[in-house]
Amino acid sequence: MMGILNVTPDSFWDGGQWFETQQAIMRGHEMIAEGADIIDVGGESTRPGASEVPVEEELARVVPVVEALAGRVRISIDTTKAAVADAAVEAGASLINDVSATLWPVAARHGVGWVAMHRKGTPASMQLDPRYDDVVAEVSALLVDWAARAADAGVDDVWIDPGIGFGKTVDHNLQLLAALDALVATGIPVLVGTSRKGFLGVLAASPDGTPAPVGERLPGSLATATWAMQQGAAMVRVHDVAATVQAAVLVGRKGADTGAGA
Numbered sequence: 001m002m003g004i005l006n007v008t009p010d011s012f013w014d015g016g017q018w019f020e021t022q023q024a025i026m027r028g029h030e031m032i033a034e035g036a037d038i039i040d041v042g043g044e045s046t047r048p049g050a051s052e053v054p055v056e057e058e059l060a061r062v063v064p065v066v067e068a069l070a071g072r073v074r075i076s077i078d079t080t081k082a083a084v085a086d087a088a089v090e091a092g093a094s095l096i097n098d099v100s101a102t103l104w105p106v107a108a109r110h111g112v113g114w115v116a117m118h119r120k121g122t123p124a125s126m127q128l129d130p131r132y133d134d135v136v137a138e139v140s141a142l143l144v145d146w147a148a149r150a151a152d153a154g155v156d157d158v159w160i161d162p163g164i165g166f167g168k169t170v171d172h173n174l175q176l177l178a179a180l181d182a183l184v185a186t187g188i189p190v191l192v193g194t195s196r197k198g199f200l201g202v203l204a205a206s207p208d209g210t211p212a213p214v215g216e217r218l219p220g221s222l223a224t225a226t227w228a229m230q231q232g233a234a235m236v237r238v239h240d241v242a243a244t245v246q247a248a249v250l251v252g253r254k255g256a257d258t259g260a261g262a
Ligand code: HH2
Pocket: 004, 006, 008, 010, 011, 012, 013, 014, 042, 044, 045, 046, 047, 078, 097, 098, 099, 115, 117, 161, 163, 164, 191, 192, 193, 194, 237
């Protein structure tokens, strides 16, 4: 389980909650206690329409948090900037979570892991009118190609992620989730992030068509995380670690600590 820690003022769900360094570190410890295996520290929102954060600002947000939590749990750095990835690895991160799928040379240079996520377009444009002939085939082919490039460059620990919500309609997201087994069948560990995303709001809209607000998307988040785990995803990226751990235990994807030797 990967716990999301956005040290940002504007992330679509936890934006502003952990923007202050000490608050972020506290939340990191809390997620470790709840059962997170990896904490994914991010200093720039990737939500549709988000504006870019200057590198110095992003460094100031994430580096102290990575430093404080590394050693307690595995840390991934959610960034698209090589300089931020460099500094976060120096501070103790061992996985680069890269929604731009461009930073494998950085991972190779440091000998750390790399997550290749698929997205179409940039946060400014990606949700305007995304189109694919065959979303599952196109996304899978690109991910496998990127993973091969990274492996050739010497990255041993490569993950692939279909990038739910990144340049995809509701239907594209559902097609990708339905076909997760095809990604899993590549043999490359699959990471899936659906947590509280917009398509869950659309699917849980009220009778008048108003999408469920982000605060009411936990049921969909748990249902899709559970589905992903059952399809063989190696990791789910979630805001709600404690609740998702409960779901994972129920489907046998996380050891239950019952105290009764069960
Ligand atoms: N989703 C988000 C950010 N990073 N990384 C991976 N590998 N997969 C994802 O699905 C993914 C990701 C968006 O979610 P969040 O970090 O909660 O929001 P924001 O980008 O607004 O900070």
